[in-house]
Amino acid sequence: MNSENLVEVLTSKKKLQMIFDSPAPERVVQELAAIEIYQIIEDVGLENSFEIFQMATPEQARVILDLALWDEWSISLDETIKWLELILSAESEFALSLLSHIDLELLILLLKKTLIVGGGVADIIGSEDLHDDWDHTFDEVFFLRIEAEEHSDLIMKMLELLYNENHKLYRSLMLGAECELITELEESAYRFRTARLEDEGIYE
Structure with missing residues (x-):
């Protein structure tokens, strides 16, 4: 670590201590620019500073997630999983609120990269989906x-939490994960991020 980076880390640690x-x-956190909060998190480590992320406004x-989760034109699955682990380890009220404010496209992308969804709201009696080898269903x-x-x-x-506490969002995610294309989702999500x-x- 060069001297300039060391100064940045020490400065971020000092800012974090001043906040605590x-x-x-x-109130102090919410008066900061989002990029300042992100820089503190980057410098001192997510696990050491996640508490200030929980204090941030939606x-x-x-914006913090816009800076943290993307690898050029695509979301980084590794980074997204790392953040999601901490989000879901927090109080369920916080997790539900944050998940409801994140771009729907981003959450659908996460699902598209980790699972396959079948079935849906159409009449599935006799559908080929019923005879496929599935791992789980919350609602048949x-x-x-x-x-x-x-x-x-x-x-x-995450899905169980949404199924039980925000069924509208759960249903939207299921429909999106089943029907949307990754390329179109990433294009839309990236456009929202850039703006x-x-x-x-x-x-x-």
């Missing part, structure tokens, strides 16, 4: 086949 020492840390959180309407076994527990935890970053004065 403040009598109103949530608008700040979206949508059927799931896990493609990324190493992430199956985490993805199922948000430019609103923050961030140009890549």
Whole structure:
């Protein structure tokens, strides 16, 4: 680590400590630019600073994820899984709120990269989907086949939470994961991301 990077890390650690020492840390976080919060997280590590992410507004959180989850034109599955693990380990109220504010396209992309969805709202009696080899169904309407076994527990935890607590979002994700194309989803999600970053004065 060169001296310039060391100074940045030390500065971020100092900022983080100042936030925690403040009598109103949530207000301090929400007055920061989203990129400042992201830089603190990058410098001191996600596990050491996730608490300030939980204090961010939904608008700040979206920008932070815009900066954290993308690898050029595509979302990074590894980064997305890392963040999702911490999001789902937090209070369910926080996780539900954040998931409801994240771009739908981003969540569908995560599902498209980890599982296959069959069934759907059409009449599936006699459908070929009923005779396929599926791993799970929550409702006997949508059927799931896990493609990324190493992430199956985490993805199922997210879907179970949404199925029980935000069924409208769950249904939208199932329909999108079954029908949408990855290329079109990434194009839309990237366009939304770029617009948000430019609103923050961030140009890549």
